[in-house]
């Protein structure tokens with residue numbers, strides 16, 4: 173799993189918890205904002221901690237889901253010498 177996008181929905185109460193937990197990603201001006209141009213996957217643990225701790229439950233993120241590889245069974249036939 174890798175976080176590819178982080179955003180804050182309306183309803184932030186400006187408690188500053190997210191910036192305290194992860195200042196590399198969150199910044200509080202009047203309300204909390206998400207800094208851009210960052211590889212969010214480097215701070216995955218802190219982003220999840222901030223999301224879980226946000227009292228207004230307004231921090232959201234999208235994960236990059238790895239594709240599922242499917243392997244097909246190959247059928248082999250063995251020719252016998254006649």
Ligand code: SF4
Pocket residue numbers: 180183184185186187188189190191200203204222225226227228229230231
């Ligand atoms: S933790 Fe939630 S409510 Fe508090 S500043 Fe961050 S986004 Fe806003």
